[in-house]
Amino acid sequence: MPNALSKIDFTRIPxxxxxxxxxxxxxxKNRGLPRTEGHAAGEEALFDTVLGALDLGVEWLTMYAFSTENWKRPPDEVRFLMGFNRGLLRRRRDELNDLGVRIRFAGRRDWRVPRSVIKEMDKSLEMTEHNSKLNLTMAFNYGGRAEIVDAVRECVRDGIDPEKIDEKAIRARMYIPDMPDPDLIVRTSGEHRISNFLLWQMAYSELVFQKVLWPDFRREHLFEAVLEYQRRDRRYGAV
Structure with missing residues (x-):
């Protein structure tokens, strides 16, 4: 794996x-620690993955930070995750800004998200809005089905004739309309599910599942996933 970067074809980067x-x-759990310690340990994995994406020249990186289903977790864990994500933005946005990373968010900004978290999100958006090396999207309070529902509701509010609601109309009302569809989706921990992530956008994405648990994930794992992506023949429904 340490040699994965040297094997990558930089003309075919997702x-x-x-x-x-x-x-x-x-x-x-494997270390006899509270679940919250696992979330905290994942911060370094997140930042190293961003550095790896910059190494590769990836233009867009979308991280599934908190799903609409995660509200079902124990209240103490949800409170920790809200505070952790707020603190993560405070700790890391200056570094990300210096690296030329544009921070963006996809998800519902509803009553459940604390105002203090939304405040840090808005500060991060404003600080990094002119950066162009990498679009880092945090999918926060995000669900793929919710995004589609919200886009259709927007079509209705806009008074679009039902016969004229097509893919273009829905895409224009997604959380980040200019976001290109993901070429590659990586899931860690050995699970083989999508878990309501980018359902509309991933119609033709290549899926790579890795056994490594997220806190142990590093840029070398990202490079290995890109190598696997490059081994595949993408036909988009054609022969």
Whole structure:
């Protein structure tokens, strides 16, 4: 794996990579630690993955940070995750800004998300809005089905004739309309599920599942996933 970067064809780098960061709880359980310690340990994995994406020249990186289903977790864990994500933005946005990373968010900004978290999100958006090396999208309070529902509701509010609601109309009303579809989606921890992540956008994405638990994930794992992507023949439904 340490040699993965040297084997990559830099003329065939995926433009957009999505990542389902899974395995924090199991990582902590294996060490006899609270689940929250696994989430905290995942911060270094996240930042190293961003550095790896910059090494590759990836234009878009979307990380599944908190799903609409995660509200079902124990209240203490949800509170920790809200505080952790707020603190993560405070700790890391200056570094990301210096690296030329544009921070973006996809998801519902509803009453459940604390105002203090939304405040840090808005600060991060404003600080990095002119950066262009990498679009880092945090899918926060995000669900693929919710995104599609919200886009259709927007079509209705806009008074579009039902016969004229097509893919173009829906795409224009997604959370980040200019986001290209992901070429590659990586999921860690050995699970083989999508878990409601980018359902609309991933119609033709290549899926790579890795056994490593998220806190142990590093840029070398990202490079290996890109190598696997490059071994595949993408036909988009054609022969």
């Amino acid at each position: 433009k957009h990579i999505g990542c389902v960061m899974d395995g924090n709880g199991r990582w902590a």
